[in-house]
Amino acid sequence: MRKRWKALAALVLFVLVLMSCPGWNGGGHIGWYIWIISLNLIPAYAISLLFSLTLTPVRRLSTAYLALVGFTYLLAGLLRLDWTMGLISDFIWAGLISPYLPFSLVEVSRRYGDLPISRRPYDFVPPQPGRWDMHYGFATAVILTSVLAIVAAFGMAKSIKAAYWILSGLVAMSIISVAAYVFLAYSGLGFREIWVQLAWEASYILAFVLARCGADLTAIGTLSDVEEW
Numbered sequence: 001m002r003k004r005w006k007a008l009a010a011l012v013l014f015v016l017v018l019m020s021c022p023g024w025n026g027g028g029h030i031g032w033y034i035w036i037i038s039l040n041l042i043p044a045y046a047i048s049l050l051f052s053l054t055l056t057p058v059r060r061l062s063t064a065y066l067a068l069v070g071f072t073y074l075l076a077g078l079l080r081l082d083w084t085m086g087l088i089s090d091f092i093w094a095g096l097i098s099p100y101l102p103f104s105l106v107e108v109s110r111r112y113g114d115l116p117i118s119r120r121p122y123d124f125v126p127p128q129p130g131r132w133d134m135h136y137g138f139a140t141a142v143i144l145t146s147v148l149a150i151v152a153a154f155g156m157a158k159s160i161k162a163a164y165w166i167l168s169g170l171v172a173m174s175i176i177s178v179a180a181y182v183f184l185a186y187s188g189l190g191f192r193e194i195w196v197q198l199a200w201e202a203s204y205i206l207a208f209v210l211a212r213c214g215a216d217l218t219a220i221g222t223l224s225d226v227e228e229w
Contacts, residue, residue, distance in 0.1 A: 040065065040068065040203075041061075043068055043071075044061055044064040044065040044067075044068045045061065045064070046064075047064035047067050047068060048060040048061050048063070048064035050064075050154075050157075051063060051064065051157040052157065052158075055157065058210050058213075059157075059210065059211055059213070060157070062206075062207040062208075062210035062211040063153055063156050063157045063207075063211040064153075065203070065207045066149070066152075066153040066156070066167060066204070066207050066208065066211060067149075067150050067153035067154060069149065069204060069207075070146045070147070070148075070149035070150035070152075070153060071146070071150060072096070073096065073142055073145070073146040073149070074142075074143060074146035074147065074150070075092075076089065076092045076093060076096060076142065077139050077140075077141075077142030077143035077146055078139075078143060079092065080093075080125070080135070080138065080139035080142065081136065081139045081140075081143075089125075090125070093124060093125050094124070095196055096197075096200070097174055097177050097178055097181070097197045097200055097201060098124040098125055098177065099141075099142070099145075099173065099174075099177050100123065100124060100125050100126060100138055101122065101123075101124050101177055101180040101181065101184075102176055102177055102179075102180040104122050104123045104124070105122065105180050105183065105184075108120045108121060108122055108123075122184065125138065126138045145170070148166060148170075149166075149167065149170055151163075152164075152166040152167045152170070153167065156211055156212075164212060167208060168208070171204055171205060171208050174201055174204055175201065175205075178197055178198065178201045181194040181197045181198070182194070182198075
């Protein structure tokens with residue numbers, strides 16, 4: 001029962017923080033940073049209430065954050081399926097690490113190899129007016145991968161060894177995607193334009209390391225072992 005009240009309090013606090021967006025009230029950069037961090041920590045705390053109290057608070061919160069990342073990309077993938085949500089979807093993907101960018105780098109380098117790197121038309125997500133098969137294929141891949149990440153995060157909370165391997169693979173894939181952003185930054189885009197992606201990647205790696213530290217992989221659990229509310 002106490003967890004239900006904590007979850008309700010977290011929901012109310014999340015709504016209040018969401019309504020206090022610095023963009024609406026003219027906040028500065030520090031206000032934006034605090035706002036974004038709060039929007040991540042509050043739902044991560046709510047998710048952590050689902051995990052066993054036998055885990056350390058750091059492991060519970062870091063594992064919950066990894067699950068929250070999965071839910072975030074799931075939302076971004078679902079919005080990508082609806083072409084009427086194009087502007088909102090593009091806005092969300094502009095603040096995430098797009099797994100499409102490495103593919104775009106290879107494709108554009110093949111087609112526009114004679115142009116300087118800074119002038120090549122890269123895409124961070126498949127363009128909607130372009131190939132619809134690639135557009136929906138990208139959205140479907142993101143959705144399936146996100147669901148896998150969410151299940152793996154909950155599996156990590158139960159010390160399921162396979163879950164750690166799955167999430168380590170997903171983190172490695174995100175590192176490859178970030179490497180594409182770094183390549184563009186070196187090629188003329190500038191690191192100021194990719195600091196958000198670098199910050200997200202650092203948080204993913206840190207959360208995975210903290211969730212992994214102290215895990216007893218010899219005491220295998222099951223996803224059905226959900227904490228009683």
